[in-house]
Amino acid sequence: MRRLLALLLLWSAHGLAEQPVLRFSVAESWSMPLVRVEGEQPVEGLLFDLMQAIAREAGARPEYHVMARLRLQQAMDEGDIDVRCYVSTQWFNDRPGNFVWSIPLFQQRDVLVGRAGDSDAIGPEQLSHQAIGTVLGYTYSTLEPLFARGQLHREDSRSQELALQKLQIGRYRHAVSNELSLQWFNRRLPAEQRLQVLAVLEEQALGCMVRNDPALPTQGVLRALVRMKESGEIERITRRYGAAVYSGEVFGVRP
Template identity: 50%
Template sequence: MRLALGALLLISLNVAATGAPLRFVVPDSWAMPMVQLERGRPTQGILYDVMLSLATQVGMPAEFHVLPRARVQNAMEHGEVDMRCYAAQSWLPNQSADYVWSIPLWTQPDLLISRQDPLTSVTAADLPRQSIGTVLSYSYPTLQPLFDTGRLHRDDARNQEQVLEKLQAGRYRYAVSNQWTLDWFNQRLMPGRQLQTVAVLQKQSVGCYLRNDPKLPVQLILRTLLSMKMSGEIDDIIRLYIGDAPSSERNGQP
């Protein structure tokens, strides 16, 4: 055990000595509180802080590559980036064995939201024909059968925040959002104007995965993420942006 830990430490020291970066991919569809993009570069946000802390703790400089979501997996496969966070294995059913996954770090809840607070809950399958606010290139398994039959139509925006802005402006009656972005967006609105959750479409556990490359301290990275989760550091970062209890506690996340 000591030899294994010593080997991991030696690998991390060698990587740090050469200055090799840990290259994270950042989809350009992310918005606050996940990541703030300024002039094409991430500057703050929950996932930015987690990735930066991870790289620092393993002794590697963090390098962020902002890409369209449709190019993310291709960049991973071609070795242009090393690691992707906030992803679910179910999103990548045909992934090769060349990657290693972390433990689940968060839960991704797809919420159906509205400007109004209805008297009764909403069932997506019962909605009349209409457009739904969605993010370009995002998949929504619960709604896909309704999209396929033309019962509902996607109204895509570039990122999640733009979806909520269009909903608030009345472009459509319903939209899909994750809990973090909804909480962040509502912080700037008066209580009577805040967007409301009308249905939980689905929840998925998400984490990080990285290339199984001998040049990377793979096990050290995974152990560090586990430590960050177990110590409460990741939930503390969430609290900095969302306040109160983090989404992981509100939604029964791991």
């Protein structure tokens, strides 16, 4: 019996060793519901569940590399990561030649957010000269002209959650957030204390990028994402973190 158990353990360890490794990037600026990091490793969240499922479907072993958002492009160029998720083609001036895009997986809306009690719709061009809460390393294309002429100026935070916390305590009057993170932030607040959506700034299709390397199961990952999308697994993951409240308009649950 002991010999049998030893053989089973040996076979299991050998199987894990044979699995290809997929190195996923995790941006430090992500916060729940996208991901929660403990001890430099992700432990839960929508994107953690997604990356775990990708590795499982592709028959690979995931490794997670937590890094500053501004370091991501360098890591891609130097071959330090294999898969980057939660990314839009709109964020790149030049198509990364050594990475292949997946199919679109999610739809995300970036919104202008006001404090509790702000209920009137207002566009960013109507804001007077002021700071606006932003996330370090994030690009906001619809606001760039306002930044350039000095009508608005950025007050960067290391994460989306921190940017919303600063808005809540009055560090500034307005901030930018993706809608899902705002909904997660508001979920435990009484109605009269919830931050308010004042305007939709832009909507983006998000997906993953996979390094095109013969040593990697690149096509296996891309096919896995197609299967997950078609089977409804991506929708189930997003609904787990509250995307259903948007009636199918955010994070891949559009009918």
